[in-house]
Amino acid sequence: MGGHIRGVVTQWEPPQRLAYTWNVFNPGDTASPYPESYLTLTLAAAGNDVSLTLEHLPVLERFVKLNAMGWHTYLDMVMAAAHGATVQSRDSYMAKNAKHYGIDLANPSA
Numbered sequence: 001m002g003g004h005i006r007g008v009v010t011q012w013e014p015p016q017r018l019a020y021t022w023n024v025f026n027p028g029d030t031a032s033p034y035p036e037s038y039l040t041l042t043l044a045a046a047g048n049d050v051s052l053t054l055e056h057l058p059v060l061e062r063f064v065k066l067n068a069m070g071w072h073t074y075l076d077m078v079m080a081a082a083h084g085a086t087v088q089s090r091d092s093y094m095a096k097n098a099k100h101y102g103i104d105l106a107n108p109s110a
Contacts (some may be wrong), residue, residue, distance in 0.1 A: 006032075007039070017042050022056065034060065052078070066108055069094070069101040 004025050011019035019040040023032045035058070042053045054075065059067045073093040080087045098105045 010038075011040070015043055062109075065101045065103055069097045069103055072097045072100070 006023055006025060007021040009020045011017055019038065022037045022039045024034050025032045037056060037058055040055045044051045054071055056067065056071065073090060076093045077087050077090065094105065104110055
């Protein structure tokens with residue numbers, strides 16, 4: 001992501017759990033203007049399948065839909081790869097998910 005997302009791994013329990021801090025930096029920033037959040041990815045057996053749970057908290061209210069769109073995009077790509085399908089470009093998933101979340105990609109902060 002061009003170095004604008006930075007974090008520190010806080011839990012590493014392969015293959016069940018990965019947790020880390022998450023912070024967004026604007027280009028050239030040495031300190032983030034945003035509060036730190038925490039991301040946890042957990043894998044668990046679900047019958048013959050595996051369940052992935054993604055938790056990302058807290059998220060500033062103004063970024064909730066943008067954050068949901070971003071993670072939905074990421075998970076769509078993971079799902080395609082996990083099922084052996086061709087993974088499309090990130091932009092193609094973003095366009096689909098932007099419509100779903102009502103986000104204008106030309107002005108995502110609006």
